[in-house]
Amino acid sequence: MSKAPERLPARLRLAEAAFALFDERGYEQTTVEDIAERAGVGRTTFFRNYRSKEAVIFPDHDRLLRLIRDRLATSSHSTALVAVSDAVRLVLLHYLDEGDLARRRYALTSKVGALRDREIASVARYQRLFREFIAEWMGDPTASASLRAELMAASVVAAHNHVLRRWLRGESDDPVAEIDEAMREVLALFPTPGGTGGTPGGGTTVIAFRSGQDLDALLPSLRRAVEGTSP
The missing domain is CATH 1.10.10.60 (Homeodomain-like)
Structure with missing residues (x-):
């Protein structure tokens, strides 16, 4: 009741x-x-x-950012990316808990330009926090590492927003499962610090993904990808 x-x-x-x-x-x-x-x-x-x-319209972003910082602060170097995924899930769960209020906010911000601008500014705060954490995790001051941290942070925020908007539009029955899958895909795009995309000493890196094609149909493309040849 x-x-x-x-x-x-x-x-x-x-x-x-x-x-x-x-x-x-x-x-x-x-x-x-x-x-x-x-x-x-x-x-x-x-x-x-x-x-x-x-x-009144927006969630308490200061509190959400503190929750993210607290979760990231509990991670070690080896669990940093797990912490990033957990932090993204925390934010999504906050919106899910709001229920209809979150959907009403979405409808309102879609119509009022000034509110959209404020929402964009709020998203930038989350992205900056993730970028700073990822850059520190990488421990590499070079320009290329800084770019990777920026790209990773942008991808993390984009994955969250994609899943959230699907739920807000009534297109997702299980947004928590979707965000977990989205974060696995995002984090698989980037090498760990010091990685070059391959394994030192001539090893093989295998990336798992889903496809509607049969394995026999995929094997030629996979071989070409491993060998670095064109189709």
């Missing part, structure tokens, strides 16, 4: 009131006073919970 509206925490009542008013009147036409009145609280209570009207 859900709680009666008056018994919900003020922060949640404010969020519910805000999105209801955004739907009814539009984002630009809704004021902080309107939101507080609809929630049955005063302006002081509003600003104790949110810094601004915009802050």
